[in-house]
Amino acid sequence: MKWVLLSIVVAATVASDLLQSYQMKRGGEQTADARGLVRLLRRIAHNTYLILSIVCLAFSFFAFMALVQKEPLSFAVPASAASFIVETVLAKLLLKEHIGLRRGSGALLVLCGIILLAR
């Protein structure tokens, strides 16, 4: 059961972030002042993919809650950090982001840090 929940957490997080990143980069720069946030809410309401990304986020949130209810946090946090790797790889393959040596190795250091922190 814990692997099922973990897979839901990771898959839902990855789907949510990829959708959000792809959609947010398409519509031009978004500001976060009061007017910008109202515009963003309107943008979400009219964009099926952004709504879907938030649904995915909700799935990942509730699956994570169910996971930590049974499993220790020291398993749940580093295990769900697997989404970090999957997302970085898919950002390169699907979103065509250029991940150089510095960004890639920095991301790996961060991942090691998260795993240590969660123990």
Place this chain on the structure above:
Amino acid sequence: MRVTHARRRLKVRSKLLRAYVLLAAFLALRAFGNLSLAWGTKHLSGALNGNPLAFGLALLDPYVALAIAMLILALLVRMALLSVADLSFVLPMTAVGYAISALFGKVFLHEDVSPQRWLGIALILAGVAMVGTTSESKTSSE
């Protein structure tokens, strides 16, 4: 020629600055949101045992309600951040949040931070410093 070059550099600078302002706003909102959530749920009278009613009542707690408002705002700010920066930039940079949470846990909630956790925090900060030297968006510009 020289003027357009300078202008373009200025534009890039300010875009980078905006990305960092959004990043700082997101980190602050999420850190204080999580702190408020931890504080609020720890002081609730009943336990959160998967009972929908208990979750509904928890929402009436001012700290929990404030936390949820801040976390929703954090989500929106992160989406704005994704409009100016790469996902592969945002992911490691927002991991600073893990370090901030550990520090907040120690300072405000008096939780223990073991040497191994300090090492984890150091690795995250080193990784973030490394990613921070790369351009925030290598795909959308030009």
